[in-house]
Every structure is written in C-alpha cells, then in structure tokens.
Amino acid sequence: MQIIDEVQPDLGLSPAEQARRSQIIAATLATIAELGYRRTSFARIKERAGLSSTRLIGYHFGTKAGLIQAVVTTALGMRDRYLEERAAGTTDRTAMLRALIETEIEFARDHPECVRVLREVAAHADDPDGWPVAGPLLSGFRTGRIERLLKQGQAEGAFGDFPADIAARTIAQSIDGAIDAHAGNPGPDLAAYGRQLADFFEQAVAPKP
Structure with a gap:
C-alpha cells in the first residue's frame, strides 16, 4: 500500500x-x-x-482530535500538491476545470488509501473525540473550490449562465461516482474515465451560442 x-x-x-x-x-x-x-x-x-x-x-x-487534524491537513495538502503539479501555470478557466476533474480522479487511482482516509474521516465527523472542523471542511472544501472556479469563469465569460452551486455539486458527485465505480471494478482505465468526464462538463458549462 x-x-x-x-x-x-x-x-x-x-x-x-x-x-x-x-x-x-x-x-x-x-x-x-x-x-x-x-x-x-x-x-x-x-x-x-x-x-x-x-x-x-x-x-x-x-489528543485524537489533534492527530486527526494532522492527518486530514496532510492528506489535503498532498492532494493540492498533486493538482498544482499538473495545472501549474494554467490560467484558462476551462483548462483549470478539466485539470481539476482529471487530477481528482487520477489522484484516487494513484493514492487510493488517501482518498479512503478522507472519506472515512468525513463519514465519522460526528465522533465527539475527533477533530470538529473535519466535517465542514471535507464536505465543503472540494465543492466550494469548484463553485469558485465556475463563478470566476462566468464572470470572465468563459462559462455560460447556470447555477454554479448546483453545477459544482454535480461535478463533485460525478467525480465521486467515477471513484466508486473504479473501486468496485478496477479494470477500466480511470484516467480515460476522467478525460471523458471532463469532456462532458466542458461542453455543459460552455457559453451557449
């Protein structure tokens, strides 16, 4: 592992x-x-x-809370570095959205144990001995980042007119679905899945003619 x-x-x-x-x-x-x-x-x-x-x-x-805080921040930091390495220098909003979708999925392929840990902590955020910030942080972290990216793209004219909060949740849930599908059947190419998912959402958020 x-x-x-x-x-x-x-x-x-x-x-x-x-x-x-x-x-x-x-x-x-x-x-x-x-x-x-x-x-x-x-x-x-x-x-x-x-x-x-x-x-x-x-x-x-x-305490246990202090340990979980260190574990969560370490895992999130690793995921952020993974994304930054693959999206370095990218300012185009569409390219940034593609990079986010593809690398979230590729990260799950390359570091499945890290994804499992973040999911486990999020699923047990009600632990009274755990880190109380973990639940809100993990539930809103990724969706909030996607929503901010979509709103920035809309303000710049790169994306069309749609509810950014709903689109962000849909994208996040689709990424989770891809990861779950791969966990149940590791055979398919997860990177190809990510590219196809990015293709779909690139078209979905594009400005309408």
Whole structure:
C-alpha cells in the first residue's frame, strides 16, 4: 500500500521530532485506510508505527482530535500538491476545470488509501473525540473550490449562465461516482474515465451560442 512519504514540516520542531510526527501520521493514514476510522486506535497506530508506547502519540499530537487534524491537513495538502503539479501555470478557466476533474480522479487511482482516509474521516465527523472542523471542511472544501472556479469563469465569460452551486455539486458527485465505480471494478482505465468526464462538463458549462 502506498502511503504518504512526505509530511509538511511544522516550524519549531527538531528533525527528530518532525520525523516522529511524520512516522505517526503515516501509520495513522495506513491504519484508517486498512481498518476504517472506528477500528483505528492509538494501540493499533503504535503497533504499526513500531512505537514503544501510545504516550508518544499524545506527546506529539495531544489528543485524537489533534492527530486527526494532522492527518486530514496532510492528506489535503498532498492532494493540492498533486493538482498544482499538473495545472501549474494554467490560467484558462476551462483548462483549470478539466485539470481539476482529471487530477481528482487520477489522484484516487494513484493514492487510493488517501482518498479512503478522507472519506472515512468525513463519514465519522460526528465522533465527539475527533477533530470538529473535519466535517465542514471535507464536505465543503472540494465543492466550494469548484463553485469558485465556475463563478470566476462566468464572470470572465468563459462559462455560460447556470447555477454554479448546483453545477459544482454535480461535478463533485460525478467525480465521486467515477471513484466508486473504479473501486468496485478496477479494470477500466480511470484516467480515460476522467478525460471523458471532463469532456462532458466542458461542453455543459460552455457559453451557449
């Protein structure tokens, strides 16, 4: 299973402290991806990370909420870097929409464990011991970004006249559908699926003659 190898550094930490934090975050990601959110405990994380005690997790992250916050922000940061690497320098709104759709789907292909973790955290956002910001952040993060892109394109005349909020939710749900379809049947080319989905929405949001 491919797990995040690079965790964004926190200012003020020694190299040893940062390495330990990264080790714990990677172990948490792997454990949630394999066992699910509910079955992930400090004891299981300790075992996977090869720690001597669960107290080390508390030392570096304080509480479960602190650990989940670090896991979510790391996963989202990885997804953002993945998109930026593929859309670098793109200012055309249509090209940006295509890149967003295609790379969201390709990210799920290349890093399925990361997608599973984000979905697991979102599905258990009601956990009283979890990070309370996780639910609103994950539910609105991607849809909000798509909606802003659509509104910017409309203001510039690149896109037609339509409800941007509804279109954003439709695009996000279609991306999720592609990911779910691939999870159930990994055979089809997910990148080709993404290109076809981008083709469809490029036509759907284009200005009408």
